[in-house]
Amino acid sequence: MVLEAAGSPLQATELERPTPEPGQVLLRVRACGICRTDLHIVDGELTRPKLPLVPGHQIVGEAEDGRRLGVPWLGWTCGECRFCTSGRENLCDRARFTGYDLDGGYAEWCVADERFCFPIPDGFGDLEAAPLLCAGLIGYRAFRLAGEGERLGLYGFGAAAHIVAQVARHEGRRIYAVTREGDEAAQAFARSLGAEWAGSGRPPEELDAALIFAPAGELVPAALAAVAKGGVVVCAGIHMSDIPSFPYELLWGERVLRSVANLTRRDGEDFLALAPRVPVRTEVDTFPLEQANEALAKLRRGDVRGALVLAP
Numbered sequence: 001m002v003l004e005a006a007g008s009p010l011q012a013t014e015l016e017r018p019t020p021e022p023g024q025v026l027l028r029v030r031a032c033g034i035c036r037t038d039l040h041i042v043d044g045e046l047t048r049p050k051l052p053l054v055p056g057h058q059i060v061g062e063a064e065d066g067r068r069l070g071v072p073w074l075g076w077t078c079g080e081c082r083f084c085t086s087g088r089e090n091l092c093d094r095a096r097f098t099g100y101d102l103d104g105g106y107a108e109w110c111v112a113d114e115r116f117c118f119p120i121p122d123g124f125g126d127l128e129a130a131p132l133l134c135a136g137l138i139g140y141r142a143f144r145l146a147g148e149g150e151r152l153g154l155y156g157f158g159a160a161a162h163i164v165a166q167v168a169r170h171e172g173r174r175i176y177a178v179t180r181e182g183d184e185a186a187q188a189f190a191r192s193l194g195a196e197w198a199g200s201g202r203p204p205e206e207l208d209a210a211l212i213f214a215p216a217g218e219l220v221p222a223a224l225a226a227v228a229k230g231g232v233v234v235c236a237g238i239h240m241s242d243i244p245s246f247p248y249e250l251l252w253g254e255r256v257l258r259s260v261a262n263l264t265r266r267d268g269e270d271f272l273a274l275a276p277r278v279p280v281r282t283e284v285d286t287f288p289l290e291q292a293n294e295a296l297a298k299l300r301r302g303d304v305r306g307a308l309v310l311a312p
């Protein structure tokens with residue numbers, strides 16, 4: 001499924017099977033998760049994709065020797081810049097991203113730099129494993145950067161939050177899920193995964209940290225207002241609407257506001273080792289590959305429980 005131009009539907013296209021270059025592995029795609037970032041690319045909010053582009057960066061593929069490998073968003077880094085050489089390859093100036101700078105997994109076949117692939121843990125089916133590769137990894141990085149506080153707010157209860165909630169409960173954290181007003185399905189889903197409270201507006205207790213997964217800038221001052229002194233607010237998405245101006249008082253008291261960008265291979269190794277121990281159970285809604293446009297439309301409407309996955 002190919003994006004020819006931002007703002008247009010993906011086109012079902014017959015492409016040559018890609019040929020791996022040295023260091024790359026050829027994978028038969030068994031599942032590819034759909035991420036909100038894909039929607040930002042297709043809708044033109046991320047403005048410099050390679051075109052034409054095969055989107056998709058949560059790929060579970062099978063190598064020719066039978067190994068199951070996961071391909072994440074971070075597809076290549078230079079290994080030389082000051083970020084790469086200081087454990088921050090997620091910030092590499094020359095990084096290439098799967099399904100953005102490189103063709104991704106909305107396809108039957110793909111190639112990937114093997115150094116950036118992860119073995120898929122046993123015990124996860126192909127479809128269930130796919131959302132671990134971005135919703136899981138980025139969610140986990142955001143969760144780690146939020147610190148050790150007990151009371152955790154999750155703003156937007158989609159694919160990432162439904163995984164983070166399970167990891168957070170496993171660590172004994174208390175979860176407060178903030179959804180859009182009236183989204184009772186998402187609130188019930190959050191409670192079923194251990195949220196102590198789920199609703200819209202301000203949680204009934206002060207938070208120690210808040211993770212913002214919804215791409216809505218107005219949630220930033222709302223989350224700052226909900227966290228205690230010394231609390232952390234992490235914006236976990238790659239794109240967000242503008243943040244409205246807010247009084248300094250909301251940041252005062254050593255509150256921290258930060259974003260999370262991309263992932264490191266270390267995040268992937270840590271999270272994929274942890275996921276089977278929780279154990280994380282992803283809830284997936286599967287579409288055939290050729291219905292990628294319908295699946296993206298469903299995500300755009302916000303009408304998804306858990307994660308969307310394409311199956312060739």
Ligand SMILES: [Zn+2]
Pocket residue numbers: 035036037038057073134135
């Ligand atoms: Zn993603």
Ligand SMILES: [Zn+2]
Pocket residue numbers: 077078079080081082083084089092093094095
């Ligand atoms: Zn670099």
